[in-house]
Amino acid sequence: MREVEVKALVMDPQQQMPVLLLREPQSERVVPVWIGHPEATAIAIVLQNREFPRPLTHDLLRATFKVLGAELEMIVIDSIQDSTYYATLHVRDPQKQSHQIDARPSDAIAIALRTGSPIYISEEIFQLAAVEMPSSEEEPGGKRDKFMNFVEAEMRLAEFKRFAQ
């Protein structure tokens, strides 16, 4: 397993889908994970240190863990089937017993960012999916091509706020 961090949340304009770039610290290799718009918004809010007056769905999950005395020890992106990544929440209950909960990577990461829990990727998936992060010094036509269609996601937070009851 490799611990990763959320390097960026970008938009794939061709597919009109948000993409999370997960990076191994001190490495230039990233694993891109395509996710849904609501989950992207939930992640963008944490990355941008935004706060909302009311708890959003992943805040509610964090509150549930807290109230029940459970701890999110880590999340692991641990398998892939039909081009879909699978993740697992590793949760410790108040009796120190461990539980695993099946989750989408987007939900798992949206919660992990709120609880400060580490994010891991299985070695197998890392080897399969990791690509080199393009450096800004690279000349046009180089590895940067792979990412040049990505633009910074513009999460329309003002509009979202309107809908956030």
Added chain:
Amino acid sequence: MREVEVKALVMDPQQQMPVLLLREPQSERVVPVWIGHPEATAIAIVLQNREFPRPLTHDLLRATFKVLGAELEMIVIDSIQDSTYYATLHVRDPQKQSHQIDARPSDAIAIALRTGSPIYISEEIFQLAAVEMPSSEEEPGGKRDKFMNFVEAEMRLAEFKRFAQ
């Protein structure tokens, strides 16, 4: 407190926002609650008996309750501030201790529909917000006017499915 059920999920075309209609059984009075699009989708999926291959965010919440041996006893829409409804999840842990978790009504209802937990509204809010449900026999220009701008929500499930990794 009054127990209510989800009568319908409709779209308010003027505000372009989904509206939940909560009805007291054997009554024609409903409480409209404006909610966000992601939560409306999460609720529509249950109302339409749709299933997705991967757990959505509220499914993850249900799984969390289950794994930790907790039970969602009920949810209560119990206060209103600045035109925003507040709800509370009433959760019982394995030691039979009760906990309350602050939530948006939309999240609370999306979970309650998944766990089969009852939905309550405080008497105060019911009296404040309940309106008569228009019956289809009424003549044009009657109470139906209040709802005539509502059209059945078209949750674009096919598109959502594409984004549901």
